[in-house]
Amino acid sequence: AQSVAQPEDQVNVAEGNPLTVKCTYSVSGNPYLFWYVQYPNRGLQFLLKYITGDNLVKGSYGFEAEFNKSQTSFHLKKPSALVSDSALYFCASRSRLSASKIIFGSGTRLSIRP
């Protein structure tokens, strides 16, 4: 079965420090990979995606993610965290072999302290 794992329920980082939110996947073939962010009582917002090519993908709000095929990972990173980055982050994946469904991870709550 295909799955996406976010091993950390919560990540706490001091403002100005680098942050990493982890994601690993188990999807047939080379998947498409996505990161979304959700602020309280709001819908999810798309941050970035990996389709093909350069393993380092840059997205919105200074976020980037690195696709690592050997480790089946797609960790989200930012060099310098802001308090406003505090939110719920979802990793997602879609197999190139299937039609319309994206599989979401369980989410990681990121908390940035001033």
Place this chain on the structure above:
Amino acid sequence: SQTIHQWPATLVQPVGSPLSLECTVEGTSNPNLYWYRQAAGRGLQLLFYSVGIGQISSEVPQNLSASRPQDRQFILSSKKLLLSDSGFYLCAWSVRAGVIRGEEQFFGPGTRLTVL
């Protein structure tokens, strides 16, 4: 630009009452449409998706149903709500998958449903 609307924003309903949540998309044609439920502010559960008018795929057995009467309209319904139906309901759309299927989904603002 494309926008996605959901209403109502919040809803409080008694157990056993009917439900109708509506989602509409503007600025695009022939989208794929999705209904998700998010419980306790965490994981997303895909409920239904649709690749065209009248075409609905159900992901989990439940007392909910979905319909797509128009290309850009997606409706989530129930004849009798259960306590367990409480949650945050999200509608999403994506471009119809073509040769490259790496299309991201765009989410609506959500409907907070509380069943009492």
